[in-house]
Every structure is written in C-alpha cells, then in structure tokens.
Amino acid sequence: MITKKLIDQIEGEASVYFDLKDEKVDYASIAFPHFIGIENILEGKSVLDALVITPRVCGICGHAHLMACVRAIESAYKNANLPVTLSKKAEDIREFTLILEIIQNHFKWLYMTIIPQISKLSGSYQDQHPLKGAFAASLATKALAIFSGQWPHASYMIPGGITCDPTHVERLQALSHVEELITFFEKECAGIDIDSLLSFRSCKEIDALQSDIGDLEKNLALSKMHLKGFSHDNFLVLGKHDFSTQAKLKQMRVSNVDTRYIELDDAYSPDEKSYAKNATYNGMFYEVGPLSRLISSNYPLIKNMHRRFKDSTYTRVMARVFEIAVLLKQARTLVENLTLDEASFFAPSKIENLSSTGIGVVEAPRGSLIHKVIIQEGVIKKYEIITPTQWNLGSSPKNRLSPSQQAMQGQSVDDALFIFRSFDVCSVCTTH
Amino acid sequence: MARISKEERKENIIIMALNLFSTQGFYSTTIPNIAEKVGMSVGNFYNYFTSKDLLAKELILYISDYLGNEIQKINESDLSTEEKTHAIVKMYFNMATKRPEMIEYFLRVYLSNREVFSENCEGMTCVSSFITEMMIFFDKGVSDGDLHNQDFFSAFGLFMGYLGGMVFLNGEKILPEPINDYEQSISKNIYNALKTRT
Amino acid sequence: MIMNNPSQKISIMRSKLELKPRLLWLQGLTCNANAHSFFNLPNLEQLLNKFEILYHPSLGTEYSFEKISECDMVCDVLIFEGTFDPLLKRNNILMLNILTHYAHNAKHIIGLGSCASFGGMFKASSPQRNTGLIFNESLKEGPLLHLEEKVINLSGCPIHPQWLGFTLNMIVQNRPIAVDELHRPLELYSHLAHHGCTRNEYFEWKVDSKGFGLKEGCLFYGQGCRAPMTHSSCNKILWNEVSSKTRNGTPCFGCTEPDFPRTDLFSTKTNMSIPADVPLGVSKRSYLTMVGMAKTFSIKRLEGKLIDYKKTD
Helix, strand or coil: EEEEEEEEEEEEEEEEEEECCEEEEEEEECCCCCCCCCCHHHHHHHHHHHHHHHHHHHHCCCCHHHHHHEEEEEHHHCCCCCCCCCCCCHHHHHHHHHHHHHHHHHHHHHHHHHHHHHHHHHCCCCCCCCHHHHHHHHHHHHHHHHCCCCCCCCEEECEEECCCCCCCCHHHHHHHHHHHHHHHHHHHHCCCHHHHHHHHCCCCHCCCCCCCCHHHHHHHHHHHHHHHEEEEEEEEEEEEEEEEECCCCCEEEEEEHHHHEEEEEECCCCCCCCCCEEEEEEEEEECCCCHHHHHHHHHHHHHHHHHHCCCCCCHHHHHHHHHHHHHHHHHHHHHHHHHCCCCEEEECCCHHHCEEEEEEEEEECEECCCCEEEECCCCEEEEEEEEEHHHCCCCCCCCCCCCCHHHHHCHHHHHHHHHHCCCCCEEHHHCC | CCCCHHHHHHHHHHHHHHHHHHCCCCCCCCCCHHHHHHHHCCCHHHHCCCCHHHHHHHHHHHHHHHHHHHHHHHHHHCCCCHHHHHHHHHHHHHHHHCHHHHHHHHHCCCCCCHHCCCCCCCCHHHHHHHHHHHHHHHHHHHHCCCHHHHHHHHHHHHHHHHHHHHHHHHHHHHHCCHHHHHHHHHHHHHHHHCCCCC | EEEEEEEEEEECCCCCCCCCCCCEEECCCCHHHHHHCCCCCCCHHHHHHCEEEEEEEEECCCHHHEEEEEECCCEEEEEEECCCCCCCEECEEEEEHHHHHHHHCCCCEEHHHHHHHHCCCCCCCCCCCCCCCEEEEEEEEECCCHHHHHHHEEECCCCCHHHHHHHHHHCCCCCCCCEEECCCCCHHHHCCCCCCCCHHHHHHCCCCCCCCCCCCCCCCCCCCCHHHHHCCCCCCCCCCCCCHHHHHHHCCCCCCCCCCCCCCCCCCCECCECCCCCCCCCCCCHHHHHHHHHHHCCHHHHCCCCCCCHHCC
C-alpha cells in the first residue's frame, strides 16, 4: 500500500510516497510538484541579467546561486582566452558572504526544522526555540549585507570582482557582528567555545554538553539515529573554497573530481508529477553537503563519528551543526585579515563581445551547486542549474536509490520523515 | 511718441551688436561703435551691459534661446522624425537668410573666439537651451525607433556641422543656388545618415 | 506555536480574554525570500506574539497545511507570498480555492513581494496566466479583484522585513493604512529608492561612477541604477539594518515596480547618450537643462578618490 506524506517546514514543499512492508519503508519515492522554469526565463537575456535572476531561484541560498553564476561567466571569459582578474580582496569578500549565508541556513534548519522534529520523534520534548534560528540568521545576514548591500537577493558579485568598496569602518562592523554571532553560538547553542568544540575528538564530548546541541545529540541517540538513515557512504565536494576540499569519496577512497562526469536525468515519481531531476556522477549517486565537506576535511570528531556510526542520520545532523563552528571561525579569520588596498573590480572585456561556454561551481548550504551557461555575443543561449537537492533528494527506481531514498529504506514512516528532513530539503531549488 | 522700455532698448542693443560683431569681427567692434549705432551715450550703455565680454555672452544666450525656442516648437509638434529633421533644416536656413547675423555670430564669434567665453560660459552653459532641444529631438527619434542609437556628439556633429558648413558656403557666396534650394536634399541626407540601420 | 526570546519560552494559547488576530501565511509560486527576509526583523518575536498564527510554511504552527487546505476555519489577516498561478495545487487542492476561501473571510489581505503584488519574477514562469492578487503588472487583473479594497500590496523582490512589520503593527493597532494607486502603503512607497543614497551628491553634480567597485560616483548614468524612478524606502530604512544596494555599488533594479524584472539590468538605457528614463515627475527638458549646467562645472573633491589606501595603509 502506498502512503503519501506532504512535507512542509522545509524550503518549499515535497511529497514522499512510502510503499510499506510490515510497517517499514520498502521503497520511497519523492515528488516536487511545483515548477518555476528559471532556465527558460534566462534564455535570450543579457548574461549579466543572470546575476539578478538566478539568486531568485531560492530565498535561502540565493547568494550561492549568485556566486555560481558569476563563476560561470568568469569561466566563460577564460574559455574564450579573455583574462579575468580578481583581487584577493574581492575573492575574500565573496567567500565571507557565501560562508555567512551557509551559517544562517544551518541555524534556521537547526532551530526551525531539526530540533522541533527530534523533540517530537524522541518524545523528549526538548525546548523549541524556532526564533533563535531567526535571530542567529539575522546576525549572519547583517554581517553579510555590509558587503552585499542586502540579503536576500543581492547581486553584488560581478565578473571581475564585486560592486562594493568597503572601508575599515564596514570591515570592523562586520567583524563585530561575527563576534556577536560567535558569542551567541557559544552561549546559546553549543555551551562551549568554538575552539574547544572544533578540537573535540569523540561524540562523548558532545554528549556531555548542557546545551541545545548537547540535547540534540542525546535525542538523536535516544531515537537511535546513529543506527538509522545509512546511505551509500559516497560523498562529493565539487566547489573550490578555503573551507572545503574538492573530492570524491567512495567508501572513504578519495579521488579527484571532474565536472564532465556529471549527468542529469528526470526523477522517477510514479505517483505524482514531479518536476525534479536527478544529478549523478559517472552514473552514480553521491551525497553532497556539510557531511561530505567535513569528511573530505580533517576533523577528528567527524572522523570518529563516521568510524563509529558511518553516514547515519546522527552523523549527518551533527556534521551540519559542527559546520556552523567551522564556518564561524573561518568567517572571523577572513574579516580580521581582510586588506582593503586593492581594487574591488577589474573590468573584463565587453560582455557583448563574449561568445563562449562557462561553468561555475560553488559549495552552497546544502552542497555542491553548479551553473552552466552558453553565451553568444553576451546573450544567454542556454542556462543549466544543478542544485544540491538534485543529488541528495533524487528519486529513482528501487534498483538504483538516491542518497535519501537509500537512507529511508527499512525505517518506520516517522523515522523516515525525520531522516528525509535531515538532508535539509530545498524544493524551490530542486524545481527551479 | 511712446516711451521705449528698458527691455526693448536692451533687445535693440543686442540686434545692433550682433550686426556689428558679425560683420566687423569681435575685436574690431568697440563699445562706442555699438552705442553710436543704438543712439545712446557710452555711459548709458554701461547701464545695460557692464562689459563687452558680458555682452558677448548675452548675445550667445540670446541666439541659443532663439534656436531652442524654434526647435522646441518643432519637438512639440506632431511631425514624424523625418518631418522634424526637415523642419529643423528649414528653420535653420530661414534664419541664415533672414537673420544672418545670428548664425554669423555663432560661427565667427562664438566658435572662433573661445577665450572670450572661457569665464561663466564654460562648456555648453551658454548654448544649453539649443543643445537641450537637440537632445530632446534625438532622444524622441531613438525611442520612437526612427533614429539609430549612437553617441550624442556623433549625431549632433553630423547634423549641425553639416548645416553650419552650408551656411558658411552660403555666406562666402560659393553656393551657386540660394540656400533654401538645398533644404530638401540636405534634410534627406541628414535623415538617411541618422536613421535606424536595418 | 512556541517562540523564544533567546532564552525565555512563551506558550501561546488562544485564551478567551485576549483574542489575537488570526494570521495565515499562504504561498503561490515563490522562492520563499519574503519569508526569509521577514525573519531578519529585529523585533520579530514581539510582533508574532500579537497574532495567533494558524499556519506559516517554515515555523511550526498550530495547524498543518493539510488542515488549512480543508478550508473549515477563517483567518483575520491573510498573507499571500508568490505569484498566483490559477493552475497551482497544494496538497492536491487548487490554491485558487484555498485563497478565495480565506480571502473572503479575512479583514486584511497582504500581497507580499512583487510576485504577489504584480506577478513579478515568477510571472515569467507562465506569463499568459500568472498574475499578482489584483494586478497583472500594472493592469487590474487577478483572483482577488472583487476584494481589492482589502488588499495591501507590499512590493519588492523581496520585501524589506520592516515593511511587513509596519503593516502588521498598523493592523494590530486598528489604524488605517493609506495606499497609492497600486495599493502600496504611502508611508513606505512614496519615497524613491534614491532618497538617502550616499551617492546623492554625485547625482546632483552629475558625476558618473567610473565603473563598478567604487565608493565614488553615481550609478544612474552608466550602471543602470533605477533608484530615481523607483518607489521604495530602501535607503531610508536600511537593509538588514546596515546597508542598501546602491550604497554598496549595486544599481537599483527597480524591484518594487510593476515592470520588474526589466532587462539589461547593469546598464543604463540611453538614446544617443541621453538617459531614456529621467527621475520621476521631472520633464526631460528640465532634466537635460540641469545636466547641461551641472556638467560644465569641474569639482575636484568629487572627481578623485575619497580615500586612497595605497597612501594610508
């Protein structure tokens, strides 16, 4: 028998169809029923307009779209043998604002989605503070907007640099917001300073924390999430940043990545029309996102978690929380060391003369995000966006399950719904 | 006899000065020459204009306003862009025939003695009403889809340089026919050069 | 729902003594940016506590969407975010039916963002059928036209959190909200985005920005800035309390106006070097006369860099 569940309290809306055997999920398919068609909207427009249109794919990760877009255009310049120069200042500011968007996302997901759900699931009635997520997110976006002008939906990254020209007044203002956010995280969220948290070596240390994160860890364990939600144990990180390493990990064997092997095909959804697509690498599903990023870096705690609990929901959820600390520290370092004596922008050659193809890859809150563009005399001939949710929340027949389908396999409906949300679903990105 | 108002007297000075400057040149014309021509004392003249340079500036403003007003009438008419082009050419050639001193002053004094106009008359300050109306003409022509969208000065130079050249040839009595005979062909040339390229 | 002021927990029960207005947040085709922008409101908790929130897409609320879609209750304030698509279904029920039911009973309807106000960015998804609640761009057309006197449009892509904060607080206080012909509150949309821009002096003296990435110069002449033609208070009530697009060198894209999104957003449309659009309400003749004057002056202070880090660092 097929049971349908409408999922909200995610970004947008999705339906999951469960085929149950002995009250356990024998097969789950996923449908994303709403379609926007941003790629069609982009065709025929000046390619610079994509810097305004593509952030509007998503209200929570529009900044990542902006960066993927600007990288795609810059790569098109390079592919046409036209130089694009970026100052270190411009690169650092871009990185800083991208990181802060990821941080705001993780805070909202933690307080608005995961804690309320684990509280229900574990029966622990952990205190729920959804607006703590909003408060922390608003501090992050404040620091971000100092350079981008606003959040959401800024368009301050342009081929050749950034539009802003900050002074130390702005830099210090941003630093003070980041410091305030770090204090909030340490006091209100982690219950420990970030340096200590980042040097943790085992899950026991988290378990001992008297804090929201400590409670979350205990409730995940109480709900046996360290034994549930296993996926393929395949990870992919495509974006190039200081806070993560590009890599493909198949059962922990590391190899290099090449975006040429990425493919898209229509999602399989027998019970409802879905506009989603599945993203695969060399024909295989990989998990993208914070867990992948941290596995490809070297954090003792995450290594320990993965050794003990593999890619369980416990590991997936805790990795995302841990990434907040990693990124807060990175954001502080960036803004502390930012130098302002370089130009913000070096004008590349005229966009009207550009006929080329480009690809832009970044790490978005939920994982690797790719923009591809074909440009003819400055006008978009074709635009393609591959979002993280298309990797993690793909929907395929039973013989070839996506990471989230695999993770829900064999679980009760309630557990499966929690596992589903642990991937931080974004339907608006999926069916852009 | 009705009393002549101060404004009328001022206008009178401007007309006489235009005549003298454009025929005898800026430096050869003196204030006593002008005062004599208007029939007033040199002392009284200074009640109207405190210096020759200031008078020179007033004259160019006068011409610019005159041209600006004429082109504004054309801009505000229901004519098509092509008809407006013709109307501007016609107006300009008429002015060259009926008020040659104005065009002569513009070409021979204003453009040839820039040092006189360096103060208070920088850039386009003194010809602003004329330039503004030409801008309005070009802007409307482009937004109606009639004219090719290009740099303002490329278009302005083509239009006014051409007309100025013809008036110069006419003034030098080199043109075999009266200048008005060239009106049709020249406005056609200008429009063809400026129109949308397909 | 349960909310928090970092550490304090307040449980909201609908007691008979304090009947709060019931608020319902529905979505058409949307990117959720208005919801996320609203989360940046500094006094969010205090404001939300003034309402009984029946449903919000990302906050845990009293009812599930399945329950809301049964349409057997009513709300006092209806917020609709996103473009209206007459074929859109949520939970397999036509959004038109859900929207009409709640709109009919609501005292106030808020079209949140440019999509809900005019069709906006996502109108292009299906341009033949998608509209805002009572406007299709600037034409009166939409599913709630018969209830237009109740509709307040908060245009913007996305809305500024304080614009919604203002509107909800005025509703709580039972104060009338005066609106313009596009149903936008006058107190938020009678300013232009230009008002309060830190580049104003460059606009006054017609000093163009020499390119992107500079503090100096005005973005109106070359970079496509629509601020002098756009109704919004972006430079009066700063974004995220700290900045605005134009202050940071990004041109205003005119996102609060019915014609958003326009095209060629990073360059100024000109006819023979003359701006095709001039500041609202100013005739082109007056504007060009003023430009002709201002351009003749050369003001050293406005031509150079404000700070040269090469010299100071």
